Amino acid sequence: MSTLLLNLRHAPEDEADEVRALLQAHSIGFYETPASRFGISAGGIWLADEARADEALALLARYHAQRRDAARSAYAQAVAEGRAPGFWQQLRREPVRVISALIVIAVLIALCAVPFFLLRGG
Numbered sequence: 001m002s003t004l005l006l007n008l009r010h011a012p013e014d015e016a017d018e019v020r021a022l023l024q025a026h027s028i029g030f031y032e033t034p035a036s037r038f039g040i041s042a043g044g045i046w047l048a049d050e051a052r053a054d055e056a057l058a059l060l061a062r063y064h065a066q067r068r069d070a071a072r073s074a075y076a077q078a079v080a081e082g083r084a085p086g087f088w089q090q091l092r093r094e095p096v097r098v099i100s101a102l103i104v105i106a107v108l109i110a111l112c113a114v115p116f117f118l119l120r121g122g
Contacts (some may be wrong), residue, residue, distance in 0.1 A: 001050070002046050002047065002050075003046065003047040003050065003053045003056070003057070004044050004045075004046055004047075005019065005023070005030065005044070005045045005046060005047055005056060005057075005060055006019050006044060006045040006060070007042060007044050008032075008035065008042050008043040008044050008045070009042030009043075010042075015067065016045065018063070018067075019045060019060065019063065020045065022059060022060075022063055023045075023056065023059075026055070026056075026059060028047070028048075028049065028052055028055065028056050028059070029047070029048035029049045029052075030045055030046060030047055030048050030056075031045075031046050031048050032044065032045050032046070033046065
């Protein structure tokens with residue numbers, strides 16, 4: 001059975017390139033499937049040699065841990081320097097999007113609360 005190493009649906013291009021380079025550096029065979037025409041499948045990077053599945057998955061786990069740690073430290077540095085966007089900065093930058101999201105949240109909460117008020121009053 002084939003082993004999916006990386007689903008390309010929400011993977012940034014730099015991550016896909018780094019995964020390809022990592023697999024090539026360790027001489028692990030892989031192949032790619034393209035995205036489908038209608039967006040049903042996003043494509044992926046698949047392992048070609050099932051005998052090396054444990055090695056490939058361990059490499060990817062280490063790579064993703066390093067990528068996660070780098071992203072967390074970059075975010076922590078941005079917060080420390082005051083560059084990370086907070087609620088008010090986001091509201092100033094995209095007021096329509098933020099207000100729309102707040103309205104949708106309020107409507108969903110109201111829809112969830114309606115049955116409780118109807119049962120209580122009846």
